[in-house]
Amino acid sequence: MRDYTYIEGYRFNIWNVYRSKRFDVDRLDINWADKDRPEFVRGLRIVDHNESETYLVHGDDADNLTYSMCFLHGENKDNRPDHFDNYLTLATSKKEYLVHKLFEEEKPTEEAVH
Incomplete structure (x- = not known):
């Protein structure tokens, strides 16, 4: 596997931090x-293999995504990868990467991660 990619003429190193059947x-x-x-x-x-879509996030969105994945990992005591996939599906569709804001209106965060 190639460990770099090009974006708008610039070369970037790639480090995979999460992988499931649907997402990288x-x-x-x-x-x-x-x-x-x-x-x-x-x-x-974020690469969504089901939808053949790729999303790039940087700045505050990247910080929120990193924080949210860490938060979900810590709260996911059942070690079920579908929690991450559910979060990523909703985050990419709404373009909101902070887990607390994402589930704020629908249900409490504790219910979203358990």
């Missing part, structure tokens, strides 16, 4: 550039 979440860090500084320098890439 990869950390992307720029490692080669020869133009002006791009807007996206480091962040996360």
Whole structure:
């Protein structure tokens, strides 16, 4: 497997941080550039294999995604990967990556992760 990818002419290293049957979440860090500084320098890439979609997040969205995945991992005592997939499905559709805001209106966060 190739450990780099190109985005808008810039090369990024890839580190997979989460994998399920449906999703891959990869950390992307720029490692080669020869133009002006791009807007996206480091962040996360979500690959939805069911929908054949790829989402790039950086800045606050990447921080919220990282925090939310850590929070869900800590709260997921049953070790069921469908919690992550449910979160990622909703997060990518609503473009909201902070788990507390995502489930705020529908149900309490504790119910969302148990």
